[in-house]
Amino acid sequence: MSFDLALFYLLALVLVVAAFRVITATKPVTGVLHLILAFFTASMMWMLIQAEFLALILMIVYVGAVLVLFLFVVMMLDMKAEGLKQGMKVYLPLGLTIGGIMIVEMAVVLVRAWGDVGAPVAVAExxxxxxxxxxxxxxxxxxxxxxxxxxxxxxxxxxxxxxLRKRPDYKRTVPSQQVRVRPADRVRLVPMKAQVETPATPAEGAEK
Known part of the structure; x- marks a missing residue:
């Protein structure tokens, strides 16, 4: 077994475990962290097949931006695990049915394409x-x-x-009113007398 093949199986195992933990984690932060691990592992697998652009895009866009934003949002909302479990039994059969259909579809595609995989295409340097x-x-x-x-x-x-929620302190900008505004409506000139500083009187005995 070559090093690339062994590394592929290792990354595949980590990816499956991380994906399973995403849907079974009891805390939202734990689920988001495992999702970051799953995307990172998938990026490394793309790097193995020399798809560097897709791997870097997955790291920069999803891991570096979207999922980190999700993590901050989840941490700031401070969601309770008890509220997330409400209604789980009601939607569990539907979720298992949809998950089973997806697994069957992927299995059919992989089984049909398994025998058609040939040698890697030779590309120029x-x-x-x-x-x-x-x-x-x-x-x-x-x-x-x-x-x-x-x-x-x-x-x-x-x-x-x-x-979007309506707020009482929200100020809406109306461009048509901004265009018709006049300087006199925005700026008020206040006359002020000029102030002249008088020289300080020297103290008595300073010249002695």
Whole structure:
């Protein structure tokens, strides 16, 4: 067994255990930390197959930004584990059913593709996978990339709209009123007399 294969099995084991702990952790912070470990391990597995761009993007975007933000949010909210367990028995059968369907689908795909895996494709030493990925994304799959960006934009707007709350101390900016404003409405000139400092009187006996 080669070193790369042994490292792959080790990373796969860590990834499976971390993913299992994400859904079975009793504390939210523990689940987020195991999710960070799962993404980090998946990034290392991508690095093994020389997909450096995807590995670095996974580390920078998800681990470095999104999940760290989730961790801070979970720690600041201070969610209680008792509240998270409410209704778990009600949704457990549906969750197990969906998880079983996903496992069956992945198993079917892996079993059918297991025999078709051939030898690795030989590439040149100066091959740039980032350039090749960008060329494929924005030529053959340009429409899919635009649809994905639109879906993410709609999700972001929906999240903002759902979490927006009215506050009494909130001040709304009206651009039309800002354009029509006059200097006299914003600035008031107050006349003030100029002050002249008088020289200090020398103390008696200072010249002696």
């Amino acid at each position: 100066d091959y740039d996978n980032t350039l090749a990925l960008g060329a494929v994304m924005y030529t053959d799959f340009a429409y899919a990339v635009q649809v994905g960006g639109l879906v993410l934009l709609v999700g972001m707007i929906a999240a903002i709209a759902l979490t």
